[in-house]
Amino acid sequence: MTQAVTVRRDGDTFQARLFWWHAARLLDPGSAVSRVAFETGPKSFDDVWVEYDPARSALDQYGDPLRREHIQCKWHVTPDSYGYTHLIDPEFINANARSLLQRARQAQIAHAPAGSGVRFKLVTNWRLDRNDPLREMIGNRSGAMRLERLYGTATDNSKAGAVRKAWREHLEIDEDELRLLARTLAFGEATDTLDALREQLDVLFGFVGLQRIPANQSAFPYDDLVFQWMAQGRLEFDRAGFQALCAREGLLGSGQGSPRVYGVKSFEHAFDRLEERCHEVLDLIPAFDERYIRDDEDWETTLYPRLRAFLLKAAKQQPRLRLALDAHVTLAFAAGSIINIKSGRHIELEQRSTGRRLWAGDDLAPDPNWSRLTCETIELQQDKPDLAVALGLTHDLSGDVRRFCEANLPDVGRLLLMQPSAGAGAQSVACGRHAFELADAATNAVRKARPAGSGCTHLFIAAPNAFSFFLGQRQAALGPVRLYEFDFEQARTYTPALTLPISAGNGVSTSEPQNLSE
Template identity: 65%
Template sequence: MAPAVAARREGDTFQARIFWLHAARLLDPESGVSRVGFETGPKSFDDIRIVYDPARCPNDHYGKPVLREHIQCKWHVTQGSYGYADLVDPAFINASTRSFLQRAHDARRVVDSEGIGAPEDVGIRFKLLSNWMLERTDPLRDLVSQRSGGIRRETLYSSRTDNSRFGRVRKAWREHLKIKEDELWCLVQTLAFGYDPRSLDELRGDLDERFARVGLRRIPANENAFPYDDLVFQWLAQGRRDFDRAGFREACAREGLLRLAQNGRSVYGVKSFEHDFDRLEEHCHAVLDLVPAFDARYIRQDDDWRSTLYPRLKTFLSDAARAEPRLRLALDAHTTLAFAAGSIIHVKAGREVELEQRVAGRQIWAADDQAPDPAWPTFATETVELRPDQPDIAVALGLTHDVAADMRAYVEASLPQVGRLLILRPTTGPGSQSVACGRHAAGLADAATDAVRTAKAGGSALVHLFIAAPNAFTFFLGQRRTALGTVRLYEFDFDGHGNRSYMPALTLPLPPAPSADDPASASSAMRR
């Protein structure tokens, strides 16, 4: 292979591996990186683009937020160094007409024209990343901050004359660019320089460690082929240049690259509605997207609960349970689906389950997450004999708010086969803080199961469930579905776009296809 071709291939490999070092951080929920681009951005600074979350972005050496970096990667096959004069020499970057400094000035103008403010005012940096170091005796070495790689302007302008050590730098750059002193002052604030002395093999080793932490497939060191190097160029050929967290995770999933993170846990998400600012795809290993079956929170076709949604949920969770001895689930889903999920990964499934619960942010709840506390509220039980000659039982579980009145109104109007109402409320009263943690939720699920079995008195009555509770509790209750017998779940029109009442959703275990006179096949009030 000709030396020039080898150098080009190694340069591409260097660029690809630097991309993966930054892009892998998109899989780390604690990382400040929000987007990473490849071959996108201003000309000559389009090798890699990194966009940071303003709330978690790094600061430069002045403490000013760095919101975006445009990186030019410069790989050399031999060791070397460079200084301030090389930045005005096109040959330094293998160009014939435009120098690094001219290209940086052009890039600054392009970004400035985007209308988001001057780059130096909005924290945008143009960075040269090379395996060559700054020349030890060159003035540029004393100008570059070892913290951020940016230029210390107070040092550059520490003398007034062009004949001083740093004055010669200002003069050379100013005359080369044909700009005035104030323009140079603004430009140098946007420049940064990075030195990466690692060999390509060392970069691969560091990638292996990062991939292990974030859950990307690792390539054994004894294998010569490293498919990540080529993959990013394949994506480029397909027009995929820019990735946010969700897009990058999806792209990696399609390539079969996602694995369990070291010291972490794969998260499996189920969604039937979407959160505006916290999409499951941004942090989940895999997501079952049931949103298209709904119009906002209202199911489009009543029979989908039984014919489509439950089978898809069962397949998804069964596959996850086979892959993981301890599962972590994120359920941005209707109460019915949370219960159904528990019925699939039931208490005898041999799997421990953690749940992401949205309580003052995102918390991890599990049946063993805390020691029991006798101060936790239990259930206050109320029984109402409505129609003593009817076999079914309707159960109101009002943990977050009291559902008893709405349940009774619906039962009296629509469920003549219900003879008894069982109302379970927290002893401290319903509210968002009525369930303390995962262990508390699991204990309440046990208590509710015992109360229902007592109310049934060994009978085989159908249990109608009306639940207002954290999804973690509903999941744990679903895990005990066998002890409850046959149950039917109901969804309430909380948003007021239907009839402000309940309608049946799913009966478990699945019955035969419902007939026309089955209450479960009635027109859904969950439809607009």
């Protein structure tokens, strides 16, 4: 009995916090969210729905405006995984007759008959099974179905064909009807804990002016309040109505005077779309196929110039600014090289770790108990000018980088390995100041390890994006650098990305400091 009560309460808490994650944006005039609803809508996709302003809405996986998302929340106390067959099993959603896929089909016919404009999304803390064919069909940046992968084969005699066959027969529809349905489906993995979701809401509430609940208080009244509103018949909320209701409940606090938030994304979080909480967003996602760049030359010819123009404009307008970097490590480093250490700008970074934190170079006082940076230099070849640097803060990448250098970088003479003294891990960097100090230490270590008259420094980084940004701020001290991205499909190897500085001959010069006071 106790376990059943815990499951139900945690499920309600998850749904309520997901509601507030979207509804709080109704208090932000710059948000694209125009309407949010709770416990209303099509069956099995009625937990939360979000409507977007057509003029500012995000685009779906095929570039069409996304007008509305219907979200089904499913929280489990114990971890597990699911696959494509679960979606045709009524027991997966604790139903007796109709499966989640059948209900999605019914919702699609009613709300998205053309297969676009509306998305039906399952958000759960269960993961898609790594060995299930459905996993390969879900886009990492949006969680939406990738039709080119679902229909990558012509017959049913394949993994993709088996998915299509099972879903067609279960729904008793043809291929064209299945294609329309699949285009509207999306899946999100809520990997954060309930406590981490509360911490993220605290940051958001501070931004939009809602009362913040101290972390040392066990009760979080927002969890229950939305169910009280539901009992009163309050199910749908627009901007004006929601603000008035929050004022009546005494939820509106004083504004925090937060800096403007600028987002850069080359991939997308499962349910945290930057457009919903940033004043301006640079969307680089179209240049990528999932995590992989479509054209290697785009790093230098397209992405860096766009990033540079976006950040310089922001930095010239604001002495304090906050960056949300849902982006590759290369872009985080490049962002730092643009708003460099001499820019005179105070930068806060939204750092995703177990939750989402605001990091700055001066956010906490220094702590002697923080991990230091340990360094080891390995001689690979005599009389070779280049230096390779393996910065493994979140995980050890020394073996992978060494193998890559020996196989692919004949001009690398030395390999510099750097790790935290307490060992690599997700919690190895404590805060923004710690990341700032580690970036300082890494810069000094690279300068000492570089041979006299050396060539390029090849950077391999496994670290929080805030650290990569702070290290990028010191790019001038590092000399010419080339960054590498981890290749997720060809495990344990890398692909070359951006080289800095970029010469003036390519249309953009990064060799001269920027005057941000203009």
